[in-house]
Amino acid sequence: MTGVISGNGQWAYVAAAYILTALLTGIVLWTSWRAMAKAEKRSDALRAKNRRGDGQ
Amino acid sequence: MKAKHQRLILAAVALCGVAGAGVLGASALRDEAAYFRTPAEIKAGQAVVGEPMRLGGMVAAGSIQRQSDGVTIRFVATDGKASIPVQFTGIVPDLFAENSGMVADGRMLADGTFVADRILAKHDERYMPPQMGDMPKNMKVAPKV
Amino acid sequence: MHAYANPTRFLAIAKPLTPWLLGLGLLLVLGGAFAGLTMVPGEAKQGETARILYVHVPSAWLGMGGWTSLAVTGLVQLVWRHPLAGIAARAIAVPGMLFTALCLATGSIWGKPTWGTWWEWDGRMTSMLVLLFLYAGFIALTSGDEGQRQGGSLSRGAAIYALVGAINIPIINRSVVWWNSLHQGPSITLGGSSIDKALLWPLGLTVLGFSLLFGAIVLMRMRRIIADNRVAARLRRLADDEEN
Numbered sequence: 001m002t003g004v005i006s007g008n009g010q011w012a013y014v015a016a017a018y019i020l021t022a023l024l025t026g027i028v029l030w031t032s033w034r035a036m037a038k039a040e041k042r043s044d045a046l047r048a049k050n051r052r053g054d055g056q
Numbered sequence: 057m058k059a060k061h062q063r064l065i066l067a068a069v070a071l072c073g074v075a076g077a078g079v080l081g082a083s084a085l086r087d088e089a090a091y092f093r094t095p096a097e098i099k100a101g102q103a104v105v106g107e108p109m110r111l112g113g114m115v116a117a118g119s120i121q122r123q124s125d126g127v128t129i130r131f132v133a134t135d136g137k138a139s140i141p142v143q144f145t146g147i148v149p150d151l152f153a154e155n156s157g158m159v160a161d162g163r164m165l166a167d168g169t170f171v172a173d174r175i176l177a178k179h180d181e182r183y184m185p186p187q188m189g190d191m192p193k194n195m196k197v198a199p200k201v
Numbered sequence: 202m203h204a205y206a207n208p209t210r211f212l213a214i215a216k217p218l219t220p221w222l223l224g225l226g227l228l229l230v231l232g233g234a235f236a237g238l239t240m241v242p243g244e245a246k247q248g249e250t251a252r253i254l255y256v257h258v259p260s261a262w263l264g265m266g267g268w269t270s271l272a273v274t275g276l277v278q279l280v281w282r283h284p285l286a287g288i289a290a291r292a293i294a295v296p297g298m299l300f301t302a303l304c305l306a307t308g309s310i311w312g313k314p315t316w317g318t319w320w321e322w323d324g325r326m327t328s329m330l331v332l333l334f335l336y337a338g339f340i341a342l343t344s345g346d347e348g349q350r351q352g353g354s355l356s357r358g359a360a361i362y363a364l365v366g367a368i369n370i371p372i373i374n375r376s377v378v379w380w381n382s383l384h385q386g387p388s389i390t391l392g393g394s395s396i397d398k399a400l401l402w403p404l405g406l407t408v409l410g411f412s413l414l415f416g417a418i419v420l421m422r423m424r425r426i427i428a429d430n431r432v433a434a435r436l437r438r439l440a441d442d443e444e445n
Contacts (some may be wrong), residue, residue: 003153005248005314013253013314017307018234022257025414028299029223032421039428046435064280071364078368088383091323112381147210149317151246153233159383176316181388182255183396186243 092159095138103164111140111170112159112178120154133158133170144172151177204350207284208427215420222417228408232349236403246401252395253311255403259411260304264332265370267297267415269364271339272370278355287354287425290363291343292422296415298336316383324376324386328369335366350433353426 082089092112093102093143103109113133120131128145129152152158157178162171237255244251273292278286280392308326309319318328348354357361379384388396396404 003151003156004209005150005250006248010314013250013310014238014443017253017256017310020310021260021303025302025411026297027208028296028418029414032295032425036421036425036428037222039432041423042433043428043431046432050435050439060280067276067279067364070361074365074368078372082372085380089324089327089376089379091321091383093379094381110375123281149315151315151317156246176318176321178381178383179315179385181385181395183247183251183388183400185242185397186245187397 057170081092083153095133095140096135098140098164098170099138105164105166107159108163110159110161111142111172112157115152115154115156115158117154133160140168140170142170144175145176148175149177151179208288208430211285212424212427215424219417219420219424222413226413226417229406230414231410233327233403233406233410236406241400241403247315250311250314251400253307254400255407257304257307257311258404259408260300260307261329263411263415264297264301264304264329265373266412267293267300268332268335268367268370271297271363272367275355275360276357279357279364282354284352284354287348287352287360288423288426290355290359291349291353291426292344292419294336294340295422296418298333298340299410300415301329301333301336305333313325314324321383323382323384324380325373325382328373331369332373335369339363339366352430367439407437 057177072161092110095113097103098111109194111133113135114141116132116134116139117192120129122129129148130141130143132139133142134140144160146163148158152175157180160170160172160179161174161176164170233255237252243249258416264395273291274286274290274293276285278290305326308329312321313319339359339362341348342359343355346359348356348359376382377384388394396400
């Protein structure tokens with residue numbers, strides 16, 4: 001009852017908040033990137049195949 | 057073009073309707089959605105003696121008194137218009153202090169005292185760097201063991 | 202042709218823009234987090250826990266901003282049937298839900314040492330939880346639906362859902378003003394900031410940085426949908442060629 005939060009325990013809360021943010025944001029960034037790279041690779045490969053098929 | 061305008065008007069009308077309903081609903085909820093009652097609201101009769109409720113307000117300057125059992129405190133909660141004496145047995149959060157906000161779970165007694173089962177500290181919207189000058193003074197207030 | 206031309210023009214901008222948003226966003230977020238953790242002092246009363254502000258506020262802004270953009274894309278889908286609107290809405294849903302969840306989680310982590318509780322049903326927290334459920338509902342409504350298999354447009358129901366859900370945004374924003382709440386009032390308003398300058402500047406970095414990352418995630422997810430659409434279109438054409 002001092003009106004002030006003190007002590008080293010508070011760093012655990014700060015760390016938890018930052019780590020959680022980094023982890024979840026990282027997961028969404030990574031999965032979005034992977035899915036995009038895979039889809040665009042597939043699309044490009046198919047376009048190349050299409051061109052060959054058309055004999056252009 | 058005509059169909060597009062029709063859809064636009066329809067969407068606008070629907071949106072206004074929903075917004076209106078939302079605002080009406082929100083204002084109707086005004087009392088139901090309140091997380092706590094202020095001392096002035098309680099003094100105006102918005103509390104039933106013995107019913108579980110929440111009281112929120114500032115802890116009046118100089119009002120905290122520790123009782124002789126060592127774990128019970130008494131203080132005065134105020135909102136500037138009215139004041140209510142509060143009694144609480146237990147551990148309060150670090151931020152609980154005089155001239156700070158607090159919210160208490162509990163019930164009113166017939167004599168006008170609020171008996172709290174639990175106390176939360178309410179922080180205000182101000183974020184200030186520590187004033188180096190009065191740090192030592194604050195430290196001395198820390199309880200002697 | 203209209204439907205095809207727009208994504209092409211969009212990709213011409215989106216492809217070079219994605220790495221810029223990503224790189225600059227990461228740089229600002231990491232810089233802001235470093236500053237918020239090490240370069241500014243703890244707050245006078247809250248001590249070190251006040252540093253959670255630098256991840257909590259951007260999350261709140263993006264969770265709410267995400268649904269606002271979802272409602273705008275829903276409106277554009279409904280009225281103008283622009284081919285990119287539905288794709289954008291689908292791309293916004295997951296990052297919007299991510300930041301709403303982060304806002305709730307970091308707020309809860311801050312609330313325990315500050316208020317003395319992980320969770321209370323006050324107006325601000327309850328309306329933010331409703332936003333999380335709204336995102337979950339939108340994702341459930343739109344994943345695997347007809348529109349996802351056919352170009353990424355939104356169904357009328359999903360677009361209206363996005364519009365109607367937007368009523369929650371002003372409610373979240375005003376909840377601490379309308380109702381007595383445990384959550385404090387707004388620190389940053391049009392009138393100025395009640396966060397001292399010494400503590401405010403890292404917040405600018407993280408808000409801008411997370412916003413850029415949000416943009417990067419949306420662009421990446423839109424590009425994925427467009428690529429999937431093209432694959433589907435080419436497979437259809439290949440199948441037609443073989444029949445002829």
